[in-house]
Amino acid sequence: DAGVTQSPTHLIKTRGQQVTLRCSPKSGHDTVSWYQQALGQGPQFIFQYYEEEERQRGNFPDRFSGHQFPNYSSELNVNALLLGDSALYLCASSLVPGSSYNEQFFGPGTRLTVL
């Protein structure tokens, strides 16, 4: 049973560029959440996608956008990159938000470095 997968593993960009990160959820899961983890900090919630729509959003600017595809995979896009966007980006999958048992499973993350 494949777990959550993310690509790429590492990415180096320069300020002002745009980046797209990808995530495939665990088999059987239909909800994808994205988190940003700065060095030495706990992950911060960016947004959650279910049924191809953004259902909930954290305190992140509009430069952060996403998409969910019919096969439940998801993309995170970040425009106009800033140095402060350097972080580990984590994708988590789970069952439909309304499920009372809603354990989130995380992927290995994408390390983004902005120079």
Add this chain to the structure above:
Amino acid sequence: KQEVTQIPAALSVPEGENLVLNCSFTDSAIYNLQWFRQDPGKGLTSLLLIQSSQREQTSGRLNASLDKSSGRSTLYIAASQPGDSATYLCAVRGGAGGTSYGKLTFGQGTILTVHP
């Protein structure tokens, strides 16, 4: 706004010791609480999930308790081993008004080092 605090920030113990990691949260209206392990530069591995109606969960040498009314959880690790060295993160899924329905709010983690 839900806030999660973990104490201590770092812990160093000799192999074989039993230890307790602490987590507190400000809004008791949670759906569940998860404990995760994170190795350096890696993703998160789910260790235990406690539903809001439960008091504790056990998996091997790990035992997590939840006191929702007081906003506290503890992770107990028995007979610690060098392989337990990692960062341990506590996260809650809040239920207040549905605004935190799906997201996890994390603490900053406890860095555990178990030395031989």
